[in-house]
Amino acid sequence: MEGHFRSHSALYFQLALRPNPRSHRNRITGELPSDIGRVHRLTVPNITDNLISGKIPPSITNLSSLMHLDLRNNRITDEIPRDFGQLTMLSRALINRNQIEGTIPDSISKIHRLADLALSLNWLSSTIPESLGRMAVLGTLNPDSNRISGYISASLLASSVSNCPDL
Template identity: 25%
Template structure:
């Protein structure tokens, strides 16, 4: 609605308020402390405003966040670090800080106080450092989106403890090392996106022994070896993107019998062999 100015302090008088959506306006400044009175507030969306600067400083997070179920602060050019005090939001299920300019490493204890967190959206920021092993403490996590940041270091084996994970997005960072075998423990994983990193070695067979993956993207890494024949076990697969690596050997032709498969991208590898005669059935 192109509303401007600061968020009115009078919102603090709406003590029965459950949901507040002020997205896509031109508000600036910080949350008024009067909003700590909103003990029933569960959903807060302040995305796409002009909350520039250190909006997320420890001293600027009102206590009301402790009762929230969803917090969305997307596209606000926020800077600074994600404060550890966010871990006090023990009832929160979705946190979305996508499309800001947040920097500073993720707090190592962030997930220690978030037992029911289901979605953590931090893509398109400037977050550096390693992926904290403590993320595995968010045992109910279904979506972990860290794409388009400055993360480096390995993908820790603890990722295999997130048994409810459905989407893991690590695209366009500086992750190194190997894909851990423990990724095969993610029996509900539907989307794995780790393209444009520096991941090495081979793809673990454990990934192909679960049937849930629908999208596997590992473009532009340093992956080598053969693509395991077990890839044909992925009966739900819709898109496979392994281009710009150093895979060798031949591809198991059984993969072309997967009925839902739409896209295969294997360009710029060292693969050999022939394609099936009815390759035109795949769009």
């Protein structure tokens, strides 16, 4: 499957209605729809290994049922939305291998179910928020191959994060 993301396209609604194992590796181009946050039934989108560009729309934080977000290996730019922590049902956020800039939002620590956070191979800068060390179920944190600097907080080192390559 090849194509371009458009609001209200068939693929857009197919992603909204159920997990779609065929939505990855399809050479889908374009940007994520800016109104993707209106698709409240979206729970497990997997659009990894495509050619998606542009930013993660801020409206994505309206997806209160979102459990897994897999945007790996695309061409997504700009920053992670500041209100990313509103995705309280999220257990996996795989947004590695893109061109995402800026900082890791401190609000991520509000996602109490988040177990896997993959951020590697982006252009993130600044430091890893100390608040991530207080996340009870975060088991995998992968921030390597970014422009992150500074120290690693004692709370993160003492946390439940057991799989932290290159940290």
